Amino acid sequence: MSDKIKFEIEFVIQSSPQMLYQYLATPSGLSEWFADNVNSRGEKFTFIWDGAEEEAQLLKRKTDEFVRFSWEEADDDSFFEMKIIVDEITKDVSLFITDFAEDDEVEESKMLWTNQVSDLKQVLGSS
Numbered sequence: 001m002s003d004k005i006k007f008e009i010e011f012v013i014q015s016s017p018q019m020l021y022q023y024l025a026t027p028s029g030l031s032e033w034f035a036d037n038v039n040s041r042g043e044k045f046t047f048i049w050d051g052a053e054e055e056a057q058l059l060k061r062k063t064d065e066f067v068r069f070s071w072e073e074a075d076d077d078s079f080f081e082m083k084i085i086v087d088e089i090t091k092d093v094s095l096f097i098t099d100f101a102e103d104d105e106v107e108e109s110k111m112l113w114t115n116q117v118s119d120l121k122q123v124l125g126s127s
Contacts, residue, residue, distance in 0.1 A: 004078050004100035009110055010085075011095045011117045014126035017084045020093065021064045023120060024082045033120040045069065076100075095120075 013020055023029035027038040027045065035047040043058040055072035059079060066083035078100035085094045095117060101109040120126075 004076060005103055005106055006078075006098065006100050007106050007110065009097045009099075009113055011097070011114075011121075013093050013095050013117075013121060013124065015093055015124045017064045017086055017093055019124070020084055020095065021067075023123065024084075024095075025061055025063075025067045032123045034116055 023032060027040045030038040030045075030047070035049050037048040039046045039048075040058075045056045045058060047054045047056060056069040057072060058067065059070050060066070060068040064084065066081060068079050068081040070079045079098075080100070081098040083096040083098070085096050086092070087094070097113050097117075099109060099113065
């Protein structure tokens with residue numbers, strides 16, 4: 001298996017950190033933009049797209065700041081993290097995504113995140 005490459009991508013979001021966090025950390029919030037449906041049992045989240053299920057473990061979270069998940073089928077230390085950053089001066093809110101992808105899939109993964117976050121902005125009325 002080739003090593004995955006870590007990448008980061010940032011999006012400005014017109015939302016309060018508290019409201020945004022609900023869409024990042026709860027099954028109902030994630031179902032609105034990230035997957036067709038999301039279920040959770042404790043720290044285990046099941047993401048459903050077009051009938052296909054993917055399991056992820058919630059590794060860490062800090063209320064109104066970030067969530068970090070690891071896909072169950074990943075056999076490495078990769079994860080994906082969604083972090084809320086508030087600019088000290090302007091109070092602008094950004095969503096900072098950290099993820100991993102194979103070398104030849106980084107651009108595709110970034111495009112996927114861009115599309116997903118576009119859906120999130122529509123749900124938040126931030127687009």
